[in-house]
Amino acid sequence: MNDYNSEERILSELTRMTQNSLIKPELYSKYAVKRGLRDLDGRGVLVGLTEIGEVHSYILDEGEIVPVPGRLIYRGYDIADLVKGFTADDRYGFEEVVYLLLFGRLPDPDVQKDFQQLLGNYQRLPEDFARDMILKAPSKDIMNTLARSVLALYSFDDNPDDTSLENVLKQCMRLIACFPSLAVYGFQAFSHYHGNQSLYIHSPRADLSIAENVLSMLRPDSKYTKLEATLLDLALVLHAEHGGGNNSSFVTHVVTSTGTDTYSAMAAAIGALKGPRHGGANIKVVQMFEDMKDKLMNWDDDEEIENYLTQILSKDAFDRSGLIYGIGHAVYSISDPRAVILKEYVAQLAQEKGLEAEFQLYSAVERLAPKVIAKSNKMYKAVSANVDFYSGFVYRMLNIPDEMFTPIFAIARIAGWSAHRIEEIVNAGKIIRPAYKSVAPRRKYVSMIDRT
Structure with a gap:
């Protein structure tokens, strides 16, 4: 019982801990901190060089970002x-x-x-x-x-x-x-x-x-x-x-x-x-489509599909997160090349498995979701299907x-x-150690007997 009371007492400090950990959002702007190591336009902050892989999604034209098909x-x-x-x-x-x-x-x-x-x-x-x-x-x-x-x-x-x-x-x-x-x-x-x-x-x-x-x-x-x-x-x-x-x-x-x-x-x-x-988005895509298949009366009705997607964005459908999983990417805008390549082969497997109707539903959502998102004014750039959109469907068809x-x-x-x-x-570079600025106020030490 004493152990339980001790745990309960310590856990009751959770609210205070949260308050002491909360950083005012305006401070990130004040000190020009790139949250998530991302610029306001969504580009990643350059922190290194590599010869291994390259993600290409835009060109610069007179200083302006111009989206291009992803590579x-x-x-x-x-x-x-x-x-x-x-x-x-x-x-x-x-x-x-x-x-x-x-x-x-x-x-x-x-x-x-x-x-x-x-x-x-x-x-x-x-x-x-x-x-x-x-x-x-x-x-x-x-x-x-x-x-x-x-x-x-x-x-x-x-x-x-x-x-x-x-x-x-x-x-x-x-x-x-x-x-x-x-x-x-x-x-x-x-x-x-x-x-x-x-x-x-x-x-x-x-x-x-x-x-x-x-x-x-x-x-x-x-x-x-x-x-x-x-x-x-x-x-x-x-x-x-x-x-x-x-x-x-x-x-x-x-x-x-x-x-x-x-x-x-x-x-x-x-x-x-x-x-x-990072790695679990394709599961959410599959779960979203299972809910969608259960809710839609007609998988071929664009208007009904759009209404469902609108409900997702307004947090009235699926997991009420407001996210259409598998649509949009931190880097790609016009297209994710992985999704483009995968889709061609997904169609073949769907035919082999007798799931052409479900594949057509995926294709319809891929086509309609960017329009629905654009109507809601919830995006700062074009969006398209990402690799997670089709990979989960592939794994399901493979009975994985x-x-x-x-x-x-x-x-x-x-x-x-x-x-x-x-x-x-x-x-053989230096140890990677970025800077964090402390915004905590300075405080005077209080002896144990004087603490309340």
Whole structure:
């Protein structure tokens, strides 16, 4: 009882704590603080240089920002050209993109073969790791399992704190290779211990691509179609990198700049991606559409769809957040190239799955939402569908459980994080330490006996 009273007394200070933590909004303008490291026009504050990825969404014309169709560039190559290249050859592209991000050049056939073989060899987890580190402590959140597993792998590394380039590269490649197993086994443990489902633990196969292995390990019968694997591989390619300014990649730079180990840096990046403002948006898109399908009488009625979207903006529908999930992006305005590329293949999978009507509903919302948002005067720039708009639909069609949506994002983005960690080490910059100005008033010390 005393412990309870003590806890209650301390927690009663919450209101006072909130008041002491609250900073007046006008002070950010007074001291020219860029909240969220963003300018008023939405552009990110320049805090670093990178050769890994580039997000291009506007041009400057006589000092004015002019939006242009979005482009995503990996190591100087337009993502659209990379996708055309490997799809024209009817092969999977994620492993090739991983190599490109890590080494800065496209591999020739022999190098690509060696690289994929090496990743295949690195897939297997340490002996009894899945049992002792994942199955014995199943989490209800797979991203939590992923972060904890990455930190646990530190104990199985003979040189975990060696930050030489050769050692960090090996560590990164091993993590890239085993992320699918860590995530899928984490889900299987969750499904069994928290969902009372049968437990399936399939070993990864060195002869399969990463996308194929994810599907093979997730499904009880390990079966999948070529189109299913192609769509998941494409989703991994499109999520692999997004410039150094996205939150989790920036975290990778920040943590790496301290000189810490690879496992700590990657766990921190996972923690950043776990946040719903960063990696969990596609789940909200799917949930929004489930609510929409339930509420709409006619999926082909533009007026009815517009009314529903208007209700979302006025906080009268769905989760009452006022947000149309999957529409709009911090950088892109006219178009998100990832959504443009993904949509073409989504149509094919929807036809294979008999979900053409649902795909048409997605297309209608993509077309109508920017108009509805414009009418509400709630935007400072043009908006369009972002990659989350279609990726959640893809995962649902692939029968990937919602709990795996963000972990799949991590399976892809570990490639970009690895490249950014290596780039930070190569350039041996200073520890990243931005300034915070204190606006707290000065106070005189009061002795314990005189406090009330």
